[in-house]
Amino acid sequence: MSVLDQALLAISDPTRRAILGRLAQGEAAVMELAAPFKMSQPAISQHLKVLEKAGLITRGRDGTRRPCRLAPEGLVPLDAWLSELRANLERNYARLDDLLAEDPTQEKKS
Amino acid sequence: MSVLDQALLAISDPTRRAILGRLAQGEAAVMELAAPFKMSQPAISQHLKVLEKAGLITRGRDGTRRPCRLAPEGLVPLDAWLSELRANLERNYARLDDLLAEDPTQEKKS
DNA sequence: CTCTTATATAAGATATAACTTATGGAAGGA
DNA sequence: TCCTTCCATAAGTTATATCTTATATAAGAG
Numbered sequence: 001m002s003v004l005d006q007a008l009l010a011i012s013d014p015t016r017r018a019i020l021g022r023l024a025q026g027e028a029a030v031m032e033l034a035a036p037f038k039m040s041q042p043a044i045s046q047h048l049k050v051l052e053k054a055g056l057i058t059r060g061r062d063g064t065r066r067p068c069r070l071a072p073e074g075l076v077p078l079d080a081w082l083s084e085l086r087a088n089l090e091r092n093y094a095r096l097d098d099l100l101a102e103d104p105t106q107e108k109k110s
Numbered sequence: 111m112s113v114l115d116q117a118l119l120a121i122s123d124p125t126r127r128a129i130l131g132r133l134a135q136g137e138a139a140v141m142e143l144a145a146p147f148k149m150s151q152p153a154i155s156q157h158l159k160v161l162e163k164a165g166l167i168t169r170g171r172d173g174t175r176r177p178c179r180l181a182p183e184g185l186v187p188l189d190a191w192l193s194e195l196r197a198n199l200e201r202n203y204a205r206l207d208d209l210l211a212e213d214p215t216q217e218k219k220s
Numbered sequence: 221c222t223c224t225t226a227t228a229t230a231a232g233a234t235a236t237a238a239c240t241t242a243t244g245g246a247a248g249g250a
Numbered sequence: 251t252c253c254t255t256c257c258a259t260a261a262g263t264t265a266t267a268t269c270t271t272a273t274a275t276a277a278g279a280g
Contacts, residue, residue: 008122012115013268017191024198030227043269045228050267064226064277072199075192081127082185088134089182123238140257153239155258160237174247174256 003055004077010054015039016047023057023070030066113165114187120164125149126157133167133180140176 001009011017019033034044048068051057055074060067111119121127129143144154158178161167165184170177 002124004127005122005124008118009267012118012122014112014115015268017114020195021198024195024202026202031225039268040270041227042229042271046268049228061277064224066227070199072196078192082188085130085134086182088131089180092134092136119237125238141255149238150240151257152241152259156238159258171247174254176257 002077004081006050006054007056007074007078010050010056013047013050015044016051019044019047019051019068020056020070023068027060027067027069029062029068033068112187114191116160116164117166117184117188120160120166123157123160125154126161129154129157129161129178130166130180133178137170137177137179139172139178143178 011020015037018036022028022033022036030041030044030048033048034041037044048057048059051068052059056071057068057074058071060069121130125147128146132138132143132146140151140154140158143158144151147154158167158169161178162169166181167178167184168181170179
């Protein structure tokens with residue numbers, strides 16, 4: 001599974017998106033991240049593992065706590081994919097515009 | 111499952127991303143979309159159903175063919191989420207910068 | 221070392237995703 | 251009408267995601 005697959009699969013889960021949203025406001029440890037949810041702590045730890053593997057967060061050590069930080073670089077492959085998709089889309093639109101701009105009853109060569 | 115969940119889950123699959131990539135260059139029917147893959151045609155139809163439910167493609171009818179088109183509006187929720195995440199991140203950075211700009215040995219109020 | 225706190229891991233249940241093959245349906249051509 | 255093409259749906263299989271509870275581990279306090 002590519003890093004892009006992993007990142008997209010990771011953020012397709014609303015719990016994990018909420019976690020990232022929280023981390024965008026500053027680092028937080030597991031208990032703090034788990035607090036807003038009805039889920040068990042192990043469930044949150046598992047979500048964090050998914051986010052870490054996807055390169056979307058990093059984790060440190062502070063005594064017994066494991067503070068998590070958002071890793072914005074993890075979004076780069078997603079940005080790149082979106083950009084490429086849109087660039088191709090634009091090229092397609094431009095091509096269609098060119099076709100319409102030609103006089104269809106007169107011109108024939110590309 | 112929210113529309114954002116659906117869109118992200120949809121594009122987390124490399125086959126579906128490839129299909130979207132192909133459609134970015136212009137509309138195409140199912141057989142044409144299936145051609146590059148080793149998968150069966152029903153598998154592609156199922157992927158297309160996922161993309162359609164996620165609002166990422168639309169489908170027409172042209173005789174016996176079902177031409178598919180990219181629906182860029184389907185990416186709007188994703189754009190919105192990414193923007194908000196980054197806006198929060200920026201706010202966080204700005205706040206940290208402010209804290210550092212204060213003289214920590216002298217100032218105390220926020 | 222013992223106790224506590226914070227977190228990770230293991231094991232297991234359940235749901236869902238992603239394929240397959242087989243079949244059904246819709247539209248056009250002969 | 252019959253046949254063919256294009257595509258969708260059904261049913262079944264296998265893999266994986268996402269929880270749960272129970273337990274292990276890591277680090278500091280006393």
